[in-house]
Amino acid sequence: MQHVTSADGTAIAVHRSGRGTPVVIVGGAFSMARDASALAEALVDRGFEAVTFDRRARGDSGDTKPFAPEREAEDVAAVVEAVGGSAALLGHSSGALVALLAAAHSAGAPGGDAHGADSSAAGTAIAHLFLSEPPMRFGQQEPPADLADRLQALVDAGRDGEAVTTFQLEGVGLPPQMVEGIKASPLFAHLQTLAQSTVYDAAVAAATSTPDERLLSLAVPTTVLVGVETMPVLERAAPMLVERMPSAELVRVPESVNHAIDPAATAAIVAERLGA
Structure with missing residues (x-):
């Protein structure tokens, strides 16, 4: 384990294994780096460097306030910088939303956030986005705004x-x-x-539930993954995102069941897209 420092000074705990093109795994709600160990192992078996990390306020990572969704994008940028400045991102559930924000951050989307922080790119490059069951609602059955x-x-x-x-x-x-x-x-x-x-x-969910143009217009090759027997909102969101995002393709993963990502099947999809 190593710690990298995000833009606001937060220490982010990172774990690296394997050699090859880095694939940074961004976990979902309540998940920690250790929860992605099976997926990381499957990626290493496919010839990648697997990178897992504890998102802020989890595990061995720190937390600095005030918070805004852009902080999580900066955390990912710090992780990518630490592994060489270029990586693919594989985000699951809310981690897919963070990965999408991180790609926009890397692309240098103009403007800052509500706290006045600069959201320009931090010198990192995202080679490919893999978004596994992003929980977007597109205005339907949104959680309470507060x-x-x-x-x-x-x-x-x-x-x-x-x-x-x-x-x-x-x-x-x-x-x-x-x-x-x-x-x-x-x-x-x-x-x-x-x-x-x-x-x-x-x-993060509130900021991305109906993705805006800066997210939808990303030129980064994007693969949206959806499994079977998953929550209806996730089944609905995946094709809706692909319809609106020119860079995206939809891939159904029958091995991933009940919103659980299947390591071997997912690693195979990553390998096919990245040429490993």
């Missing part, structure tokens, strides 16, 4: 468990009975340690 603010209020009040369940119910759209089952499981204690990250995932 979700991120309410989650932050819960975290500030020390109500981490409530922040987790609120995000699962309102941000992800999990059925109440499933959320209750998770709450009663041993996993819930770990999820509470990631409560701050729910605020950031909610903010």
Whole structure:
């Protein structure tokens, strides 16, 4: 493990394995670098350097406030810079949204964010985008607009468990009975340690749920992946994104079931697109 420093000074924990073209894996909600170990191994077997990292406010990475979605794009840029300045990005779920923001950041989209930070490119290049089941809603059944603010209020009040369940119910759209089952499981204690990250995932989702022109017009080759038996919002979002994004193609991955990314099948798709 190594730490790289993002633009706002946040330390981001990075793990690298293998040799070859770097593929940076951007995990989804509640995930950490270790959760992508099987996918990383499959990529290494295909001749890539697999790069995993703890997104900010998770695991061994730090967190610096104030937050804006652009901060996560800068985190990815710092990771890419550390592995040579050029990489493919493979983002799953909310990680796909972060990967898309990172590609726009790398492309030097004009303007700053609400906090006045410069969003120009940081000298990195994104060779290919792999977006696995991005949770875009395109204006349909959007979470409440104040979700991120309410989650932050819960975290500030020390109500981490409530922040987790609120995000699962309102941000992800999990059925109440499933959320209750998770709450009663041993996993819930770990999820509470990631409560701050729910605020950031909610903010990233709100910023990208209906992607704007700077995201849709990216020239980066893009592969949008969708599995089977996944959530209806994800099944709907993938083709809607491809229809609107000229650089994108849709690839269905029957081996990926229930919003879980299949390592071997996904690595094979990456290898085919990157020529490994």
